[in-house]
Amino acid sequence: MKKSKWIAMLVGGAMICSLAACGGQSSSAPASTAAPTEKTADTTAAEAGDTTEAAADAAAEDKGEGKGYVIGFSNSYNGNTYRQAMEGYLKEAAEELQKTGEVSEVIFAESNQNNSTQVQQIENFILQGVDAIIIDPGSATALNGAIQEASDAGIPCIIINDGPVSSEAELCYQINFDTIAQMGYLTEYVCEAIGGKGNIIELRGTAGSEFDNIAHEGVLKVLEKYPDIKVVAEIYTDWTGSKAQSELASVLPTLDKVDGVVTQGGDSYAAVQAFQSAGLDLPIIGGDNRGYFLKWWANEAPEGYDTVSVSSNPWDGATGLYVAVDILDGKDVPKEMIHPFGIVTKDEVKDYADVADEAICCPTFDRDWVRENLYK
Known part of the structure; x- marks a missing residue:
């Protein structure tokens, strides 16, 4: 089984985890064909209530147990492979918890990067009477009112x-x-x-998202130590290859030599393609653990190509569901938890020569891991 090195950045330690997410899968998201039934959050409260109760009663009858929880999931965006993988892992965890009768249904909603729409969807979940709401937020502040409404109604977010x-x-x-x-x-x-000197491009995510804001802060903190490095372009890509490639195609002809590219995810291989299409020397491009990039690096990159690949871990979709159920069960869950991210080095990239194009190469875990590692 392939292995991936994990580096605990704050303490400098390392551990080895199995790469279940990377082993020859045909899609970045795990397969999910049965439960939970997907819905939109735009159904009326009455319709949702009827459907929710029927599904819960059916689950209870099948299992001979009490009604399972109904969970809402509000995703600000699912238009890239990372978000699709995150939803896939959440569905896998939901199927597991449906078999035990702990969850009867997960209702999915996607706001397409519209904060007002996401607020409305969260409010719809409240009206439907879901037991908990998992949220991938499009803003650090725009959802606060809706989150407060849910909390006041006794619904954890x-x-x-x-x-x-x-x-x-x-x-x-x-x-x-x-x-x-x-x-x-x-x-x-x-x-x-x-x-330690030269020109770099920073590929960012979605303008206004808190992840992008904090990621940019992490870049700037490091660049303070390198006064001879200049950021010659900042490009928002929405973490998608198509947008990254088109934006780079328009920007690259206006720039002098580019020595490096820093990416947040979903756009590293697109950067490779953009430089190749422009006929420019290939800079050092930070990887994003996507199959496209890792396969290129392992099989086609110039010999000795020196970079590293880093990614957030979409398995946090499953983590969110496990945590939601534990909160509803009254377990002692901290208000703030830190999820680890994954790193692939030049010594490990050969292990990824045959991964699926859209795989997100990060370790997967299980429910016990969540409790043992995040509830501290």
């Missing part, structure tokens, strides 16, 4: 992936990445690889 949010609601729980450490590690590597 679990923030994942693109937090933190600034809500002070009593029932707001947050599962975040140490994004400053993650982006700091990648940026430092690129800066050292280009000899």
